[in-house]
Amino acid sequence: MNAPLNPDMFDPVCPSALSPIHIGDKWAGMIIRCLEHGPRRFSELRIPLRSITAKALTKSLRALERDGLVQRTTHSDRVRRVEYDLTPLGRSLLEPMDALCAWAQDHWEELLDAREASARLQHAG
């Protein structure tokens, strides 16, 4: 099976937060990362995405499904079980996403410096 998701997998000061490149909506990139190593259940996804509401998670997942990046499967178990998994198309996104993460890490300090410089100008002006 699948190791549990690390509740802290998304560091609040993750360099990617500064990155000008985004996947889908606010949550889509993180959801895709959560599915990288296998299917996940709805409530399982909510753990690393700590502040997400059910509404926001549903909306984001539906968009990913509509775009063919994620597949939703309802299992007929005794207890209700719905799993979300990356499609091959969704999985193919991981490679460019890795390139973007690498870019963000490489240029994190430049991005921080630029923000701080403009904040100083703002404060001075």
Add this chain to the structure above:
Amino acid sequence: MNAPLNPDMFDPVCPSALSPIHIGDKWAGMIIRCLEHGPRRFSELRIPLRSITAKALTKSLRALERDGLVQRTTHSDRVRRVEYDLTPLGRSLLEPMDALCAWAQDHWEELLDAREASARLQHAG
């Protein structure tokens, strides 16, 4: 100098419109592409970005400036001349952007198919 920008450089049905990956806000990616081959003036940028309002262009350019991706220069000519140019940081984005464009082109049909399939389900349901 710099060849004029092609007014049609952004095909309304460009595959990148379907891409789930975005650079900055709605316009930032296109602006960066416009600056790829050298600095451009404000009104020059408005040509390929046909429907953009001055307000939207200003806002997007200010954000790019704040993030250190674009530099704004006011030239002291007789006529007012303001030019926007990519910084080295902004230029470094071109490489991952190319990777994304390649991904979007490679998977355009899959993306289209997924959208159409979900639209059919929507219509049938």
Add this chain to the structure above:
DNA sequence: CGGTGTGGTTTCCGATCGGATACCAACTAC
């Protein structure tokens, strides 16, 4: 003098976003 071009800013407004909260059906466990 008025008209034109440049590089914007301001105001208004409808649409969308995103969080909080409450609610729900189905099923299980006690």
Add this chain to the structure above:
DNA sequence: GTAGTTGGTATCCGATCGGAAACCACACCG
């Protein structure tokens, strides 16, 4: 029966987005 879990929906609401339109300072042109 009652409580808890799962996978959501429905409603409200303030904040933000994004376009349309009007306006503006400044310089040049004739």
